[in-house]
Amino acid sequence: MDVSGQDAPRSWLGTPPPEAEGRSSEELPVPLWQHLPGVLTGNVQSFINWARSNSIWYMTFGIACCAIEMMATGASKYDFDRFGMIPRASPRQTDLMIVAGTVTEKMAPRIKTLYEQMAEPRWVLALGGCASNGGPYHEGYNVVDGVDKIVPVDIYVPGCPPRPEALLHGVMLLQEKVRWVQSAEKTART
């Protein structure tokens, strides 16, 4: 992603498609809105992705100390709400499961059940070392070495625990990922 902001060829939303790499900006099609101010053009999937990426509702679900950081991120100082992120208490209404903490073997079936109850498209963010690969409890007698052993994970946020800034960065990466969804079929995973 071009962070300079100078002459970066951008579509009306998001970053250039991967096939644009290596091509000069002259070869890329100019978005229509540059010719017609006040008119937005795009395909339906882009609109859907734009809406989805700015209303990622996450599950109120914390299983260890990382949940404290998640709560701090959701509170007024770091303000998850500016990303359109609202905590929902029911997995049926959530798009994102933030696995905030150590996944024990006893908790693992419950986490899998919660994930399966979420409606698609759904995303999982592993917050902290424990949820990523077991962290300090790696190969512990009752610890699953990472929540990716039981559910697919989209974003890993390292740290023990990660600061709220790290979680926000992970969420922004997830927004990038959501914007790049090409079709509904690709989000259907089991």
Next chain:
Amino acid sequence: MSERVRDTGSAAIRERVRAVLPQLTDDPSTVDLPAFRVDRTGLLDVMRVLRDAPECGFQYLSCLSGVDYPDHLDVVYHIFNLQNGAGVCLKTSAPKSDPVLPSATAVWPGANWHEREVFDLLGVRFEGHPDLRRILMPEGFDAGYPLRKDFVDSRPAKVRLVRSR
């Protein structure tokens, strides 16, 4: 409680307990509370006296914990008198070949989950416990008692994963 015993100094508590239970031996390894060691055969009677005798009145079991030593298992009871704040530490032990102790639930019902935890993680069986099941580990866990020093998780990773599903 007209005759509340106000002196909660360590020596005074030790003296009062010894007056009603002369068979207890001192345990010098504990310094923050007067500590006594008792054989497991007379454990329940000692507990009842500690709870009911007016000189003691330790009606509150604050903590029950297990300790793994190379050749035996210890169970430690921290009990307190809520009227005057006095507390003692009671220790008993069981050999690893026969880790059985009488359950304290008959004396202090609050010992229920504490004993389940000690059973779960260290393998001490408490006779007379109303519901001695695992409390922290998954129900199907059968690899042993994980807080014992000689515990080795022999389960292959795949088995752990399948079980966790």
